Amino acid sequence: MNIKRTYGTNMPKTIYLDNAATTAVKREVFDAMAPYFTEQYGNPSSIHEFGARCGVACDEARAKVAKVIGANPQEIYFTSGGTESDNWAIKSTAYAKKEKGRHIITTRIEHHAVMETCEFLKRDGFDVTFLDVDDQGLVDPAKLEAAIRPDTILISVIYANNEIGTVQPIAEIGRIARARGVLFHTDAVQAFGHVPIDVDAENIDLLSASGHKIHGPKGIGFLYMRKGVKLPPLMHGGHHERGRRAGTLNVPGIVGLGKAAEIAGAEMAANAERVTALRDRLIKGMLSEIPHSRLNGHPTKRLPGNANLSFRFVEGESLLMMVDEKGVSASTGSACASGSLDPSHVLLAIGLPHEIAHGSLRFSLSEDNTEEEIDYAVEAVREVVERLRSMSPLYEDAVKAGGA
Amino acid sequence: MNTSTKLEYSEKVVDHFTNPRNMGSIENASGVGTVGNAKCGDIMRVYLDIDDGGFIRDVKFKTFGCGAAIATSSMATELVKGKHIKDALAMTNKSVMDALDGLPQVKIHCSLLAEEAMHAALWDYAQKKGITIEGLKKPKSDIHEDEHDHDHVAEEEED
Numbered sequence: 001m002n003i004k005r006t007y008g009t010n011m012p013k014t015i016y017l018d019n020a021a022t023t024a025v026k027r028e029v030f031d032a033m034a035p036y037f038t039e040q041y042g043n044p045s046s047i048h049e050f051g052a053r054c055g056v057a058c059d060e061a062r063a064k065v066a067k068v069i070g071a072n073p074q075e076i077y078f079t080s081g082g083t084e085s086d087n088w089a090i091k092s093t094a095y096a097k098k099e100k101g102r103h104i105i106t107t108r109i110e111h112h113a114v115m116e117t118c119e120f121l122k123r124d125g126f127d128v129t130f131l132d133v134d135d136q137g138l139v140d141p142a143k144l145e146a147a148i149r150p151d152t153i154l155i156s157v158i159y160a161n162n163e164i165g166t167v168q169p170i171a172e173i174g175r176i177a178r179a180r181g182v183l184f185h186t187d188a189v190q191a192f193g194h195v196p197i198d199v200d201a202e203n204i205d206l207l208s209a210s211g212h213k214i215h216g217p218k219g220i221g222f223l224y225m226r227k228g229v230k231l232p233p234l235m236h237g238g239h240h241e242r243g244r245r246a247g248t249l250n251v252p253g254i255v256g257l258g259k260a261a262e263i264a265g266a267e268m269a270a271n272a273e274r275v276t277a278l279r280d281r282l283i284k285g286m287l288s289e290i291p292h293s294r295l296n297g298h299p300t301k302r303l304p305g306n307a308n309l310s311f312r313f314v315e316g317e318s319l320l321m322m323v324d325e326k327g328v329s330a331s332t333g334s335a336c337a338s339g340s341l342d343p344s345h346v347l348l349a350i351g352l353p354h355e356i357a358h359g360s361l362r363f364s365l366s367e368d369n370t371e372e373e374i375d376y377a378v379e380a381v382r383e384v385v386e387r388l389r390s391m392s393p394l395y396e397d398a399v400k401a402g403g404a
Numbered sequence: 405m406n407t408s409t410k411l412e413y414s415e416k417v418v419d420h421f422t423n424p425r426n427m428g429s430i431e432n433a434s435g436v437g438t439v440g441n442a443k444c445g446d447i448m449r450v451y452l453d454i455d456d457g458g459f460i461r462d463v464k465f466k467t468f469g470c471g472a473a474i475a476t477s478s479m480a481t482e483l484v485k486g487k488h489i490k491d492a493l494a495m496t497n498k499s500v501m502d503a504l505d506g507l508p509q510v511k512i513h514c515s516l517l518a519e520e521a522m523h524a525a526l527w528d529y530a531q532k533k534g535i536t537i538e539g540l541k542k543p544k545s546d547i548h549e550d551e552h553d554h555d556h557v558a559e560e561e562e563d
Contacts, residue, residue, distance in 0.1 A: 315445055317470035318421070325422065334445060334470070343445065355442030391427050391474065393438060393449040393466040 015373045018329045019213075019305055020162055020190060020364035025256065026215040032259040033217065036252040044249050045240060054251045061258025068265040069188075069207065070198040071224050077241045078254050081221035082189035084234070085208030086113040086156075088223055088245070089185045092231035093154045093206070094121050097183075101151025105182075107131045107139055108349035109166075110158050113208075114187050115345070118156070127151075135351045136298040137166030145176045155184050159191035159207075163333055163346040163362055164297030165306025167195060174203030183229065189213055189221075193264030194272070194303055205229050211253065215366075216260030220253030271367040275304040278365050278374050282307050285378035290385050292404060296347060296360060305365040308333075310352065311381075313395035313404070314359045314388040316343075319381075322388065323361075326380040331362045355394070413471060414505035416479075421471040426481035428464040435532065437524025439543060440517050446473040448521035450481070454529055458489045465521070472511035473518075479503050480518040489526060493540055495519065520544070 016024075036054065044055030062073040079085045094104065106118050108130045118128045129147045133139055139157055148155075155177045160167040170186060177184035185206035188197060192209035199207060206229065210221035225231060225244070237246025264271075287293055292312040311319065316334025323330060333344030334357070342348070343357035352360075363377065389395040398404035413421070430451035440447040446469030453462035463485050465477040480500050484492040497515035501507050507515060524543035530536060 313468065315469050315473075318474055321421065321471045354445070358442070358445040391424065391466055392468045393447050394442060394468045396429065396449075396466055 013327065015328045015369075015377055017363040017365060017369065017373075017377060018331050019366040020303075020362065021331060022212045022218065023215045023366055024368070025212075025217055026260065026263060028263065029216055029256050029259045033252040033256040036255050040251070042251075044251065045238065054249075058249055058251060058254045061254045061261075064258040064262040064265075065222055066224075068193060068197070068261050069204075069209075069224060070200055072227060074242075075199075075224055075227055077223045077225060077245050078249065078257075079221050079223055079245060080219055080250075081212070082111070082187065082208050082210035083113040085210075085221050085223040086111070086185075086187055087117050088231065088234040089206040089208060089225075090114065090117045090154065090156060091121065092234055093183055093185070094126055096230075096232055097153040098126075101149075101153045102126045103129070103149050103152040104154045104156065105129045105131065105144065105147050105152060106156045107133060107158065109133050109137055109161050109164075109346045110156070111162055111187055111189065114156055114158065133166075133349055136301075137161055137164050137296075137346070137350050138298060138301070139168050139173065141169055141172045141176055144173060145180070148176075148180050148182060152180075152182050155182050157184075157186055159186045159188035159197070160195065160303045160306075161297070161346060162190045163344055164308045164350065165190075165302035165364075166297045167191065167301045167303060170197075170204070171202040177205075178203040190303060190306075193261060193268065194305065196268065199224060199226070206231075211257035211260055214260045214264040217253050217256040220250055220257045222257070267367075272304040274367050275365050275369075278369055278371065279305060279307050281371060282363055282365070282374045282378060283309070285375065286381060289378055289382045293385075294356075296350060296352065303364075307363045307365070308360060309363075310347075310356045310360040311385045312356060312359060313392045313398060314385055316358055316360055318388055319359065319361055319384060322384040323377075323380050326384070328377045328380050330377075331364070333360045333362065334358045412508040413475075414507075416504045417472060417475040417507065420475035420478040420504065424465075424474055424478040426464050426478065426485065427466070429466060430462060430464050433464075433525075435525040435527070435529025437521050437526070437528050437543060439520040439524050440469070442468065445469060446514060446517055448473065448477050448517050450477075450521040450525040452492075452525045452529055454489060460484050460487055460489065460492060469514065469517075470511070472507055472514040475504060476500050476507070476515045476518040477521070480522055484522060489529070489537060492522060493526060493537060495522060 042051035042054040062076045066073040066076050122128045174184050183205045187208045189210045193214035205226045207224040212218040233244050235246045286309050294310050296308040316332030320332045333347045347357035430453050433451040434454040435452040438449040449466045451464040455461050463481045465481050467474050467477040483495050497519040500518050501515045527543050
C-alpha cells in the first residue's frame with residue numbers, strides 16, 4: 001500500500017507520536033483549570049478570602065503532586081517548568097556551596113537545561129565532570145562513585161533520558177550520593193508520572209518535573225527540595241513559595257498540574273502496561289520490516305512510551321518531513337533539524353557514528369495511541385525509508401560494496 | 405532534540421523535496437561528482453551525461469541529507485539540464501537558492517553543497533576528457549570520514 005495523508009477519510013488526521021515533546025491536556029485537567037481563569041482569579045498572596053481560596057487550590061495541587069513522588073507537600077515548589085527547576089537546583093546549589101567546593105558531577109546525556117547550566121557554571125569557574133554512559137545509555141554507579149571528590153557539591157543525573165528513554169539506576173546513585181554526603185538532583189521531566197518515583201527510598205534531594213509531559217498544561221512545573229536542603233532562590237522578588245521562588249503563582253497552571261499528577265499517579269501502572277505493549281509493537285514492527293534499522297537505548301530499562309530508532313543511509317530531517325507528510329508526528333536527533341552540524345549529543349554519547357545518529361527518529365507514545373496507529377506508523381516509516389534509500393548515495397555505495 | 409524547520413521552507417523547497425526532479429543515477433556517466441560527508445549529515449552526488457558539443461543531455465542526482473539538501477540537488481539539476489557546461493559552471497549557490505525562493509539561514513550551506521557537487525561532476529568530466537574548463541577548480545570536499553570539512557559553513561557566515 002502507498003500511504004498518503006487522507007484527512008477525514010479512513011485514517012486519522014495526525015498520528016501523534018511526539019509525547020516526549022509535549023502532550024495533549026486532558027479534558028478533566030482543562031475543566032479543573034477553567035474556573036481559575038475567569039472566576040477564581042484571585043492572587044493567593046492577597047489577604048482577602050477571594051485570594052486565599054486560590055491559595056487553598058494551590059495547596060491541594062501541591063499535595064497531589066507530592067503524593068506521586070512520596071514527598072511532603074511542603075517540599076514542592078512550583079516553577080515555570082523543567083528548565084527553571086533544573087537551573088534553580090544546579091545554580092543555587094553551586095552558588096550556595098561554592099565555599100565548600102566547586103565540583104559538579106553530571107552525565108553526557110542530560111537534557112540541555114542541565115547540560116547548558118553546567119556549561120555556564122564551568123565558564124564561571126566551577127569544575128564539571130560529565131560521566132560517560134554505556135552503549136545503552138546507562139550510567140555506571142561505580143564510575144560515578146569514583147568521580148566523587150572532597151570538593152564535589154552536587155550530582156545531577158537525568159532520571160530517564162528524553163531522547164533514548166533509558167531509565168537510570170537512580171536508587172543506586174541516590175544511595176551513593178547520600179553515603180558520600182553529596183546533594184543529589186535528578187531531572188525527572190520525562191519520568192514523573194510515567195514511572196514510579198519515591199524520593200525517600202531513592203535518596204533524591206532535588207527533583208525537577210514539568211506539567212506538560214503528563215497531559216497537564218505548559219508553563220508549569222516544580223522543584224522538589226528535600227526538607228533541610230535550603231537553596232537560595234533563583235528568582236528574586238516577593239515572598240511567594242515560602243520565600244524561595246518569587247512570582248505570582250500561576251494558579252490555573254498549578255491546579256492543572258495537580259489534576260494531571262493525580263490522574264497520572266492513579267493510572268500509572270495501567271498506562272505503563274498499555275503503552276509498553278504499544279512501544280514494543282512499534283519497535284518490533286520497525287526492526288522486522290525495515291532492514292538496517294536499530295533500536296537506541298536500553299531494550300527494557302526504558303520509558304514505557306519511548307522508541308528511538310536509527311535507519312542507516314538516510315537522514316533524519318528528510319525522514320521526519322516525509323513521515324509527517326503521511327500524518328505521523330515524530331522527532332529526530334539529526335543535526336540538520338537543529339541547525340547545527342553535530343547530531344544529538346545523546347546519540348553520540350552512546351557511541352553512534354555521526355552518519356547513523358543523523359538517521360534517527362524518536363517516537364514517543366501515550367496511552368491515547370492505538371495499535372492501528374502504530375501499525376500505520378510502521379508502514380509509513382518503512383515506505384519513507386525505502387524511498388529515501390533509493391535517493392541515497394550512501395545506500396548506493398553500500399549496495400555496490402555488497403553491504404546492503 | 406529539535407523538530408523540523410519545515411515551516412520555514414518555501415513552497416518550492418517543499419515541492420522539490422516532495423517530488424524531486426532528476427533523482428537517480430546514470431550508467432557510464434560523462435562525469436560524476438560527490439561532495440559532503442556523512443559526518444556533517446549531507447552528501448550529494450551528481451551524474452552528468454554530456455554530448456560532444458558540451459551540452460548536458462541528462463543529469464541525475466542522489467542525496468543523503470535534509471529536506472533542503474534534497475531540494476537544492478533537485479533544483480540544481482533542473483537549472484543545468486540541457487545547458488552548456490559553461491552555463492552549468494556559472495550556476496552558483498545563489499542561483500539555486502533564488503530559484504527555490506530562498507532557504508532558511510541555517511540551510512544555506514546545503515545550496516553551497518549543490519554548487520560544489522556540480523563543479524565536482526564537471527571536474528570529473530574534464531579529467532576524463534583530458535580537457536580544461538576555464539574557471540573550474542579542483543573540488544575541495546569529498547566524502548571522507550575523517551575530514552570534517554566546514555568550509556561551506558564559513559562561507560555561509562560571510563553571506
